[in-house]
Amino acid sequence: MSEQPLPTQITADPAISDRIAEVADRWRDHEWELIRATPLAPNMNLALDEVLTSAVGRGDRKPTLRFWGWDRRAVILGRFPSVKNEVNVEAAAAEGIEIVRRISGGGAMLVEPEGAITWSVYAPESLIRGLSFAESYAFFDAWAVLALRRLGLEAWYAGLNDITASGGKIGGAAQARRWNAVLHHVTMAYEMNGELLNRVLRVGKEKLSDKGIQSAAKRVGPLRQQTDMPREALIEHFIEAFADQAPLTESTLTPEDIAAAEELIEKRFATDDWVNFLP
Secondary structure: OOOOOOOOOOEOOHHHHHHHHHOHHHHHHOOEEEEOOOEEOHHHHHHHHHHHHHHHHHOOOOOEEEEOEEOOOEEEEOOOOOHHHHEOHHHHHHOOOEEEEOOOOOOOEEEOOOOEEEEEEEEEHHHHOOOOHHHHHHHHHHHHHHHHHHOOOOEEEEOOOEEEEOOEEEEEEEEEEEOOEEEEEEEEEOOOOHHHHHHHEOOOHHHHOHHHOOOOHHHEOOHHHHOOOOHHHHHHHHHHHHHOOOOEEEEOOOHHHHHHHHHHHHHHHOOHHHHOOOO
8 A cells, every 4th residue: 555644733732733744754664563452342343452452562472453332322421430420321221222341541432233333453662662641642633633634523622531533523432551562542433323312422511511512422423424434434534545644454352352341341341330330
């Protein structure tokens, strides 16, 4: 694939954009592996994030880009928010929506299998050495902003961790840093059931007051509203954009990866102590 430069101004802060441009070549310092999406249970996806991040940190696996597949609907909480502050637990139960908690920060998100595009990047800490926290977020997602711009969208990076466009917010990112590695994952909205989202997630008053917005759904512009590309074609488009910045070869999850994740699910991710860390 032909190399194309990363966008020079991906945020409203020119200092951050300039810093990202300075270190853009770091992606090519590593050989990268791609794991394509297969439908998995929410807790399996979350446990695999820990398994693969630690494997990259140990040097047992090359830096990796993994796209997620979902086999059911779920609410995914960040590491620290209270369940009841973020989720209408009764509404989620009535809909059969599972509530799970990830190892990275941030708030809650509702995911439906065909309504989201989610990926994780597992990288050695050296990739972002010398970057501030805000710079590291923009660095990890500059290629995705470029991919959206190639589709004709006026896309940019907003705040610490939002990817947005003139048609509304598209996605958000979160990170975890441990085991000498960085986990950076992104969920983009492909399509959205706004009525369900507003019943299941609790939207804080400070968010509602922003420009008179009255729902979480109104702050988001799903990709299906901003482009006519099918979801699977969009995923391929993102893979091509990533491969333009770094050597990328196909890989798979191993039986050892799955076994390690299953052990983590049993010991932690599926336990009430983890999910209701803050009830």
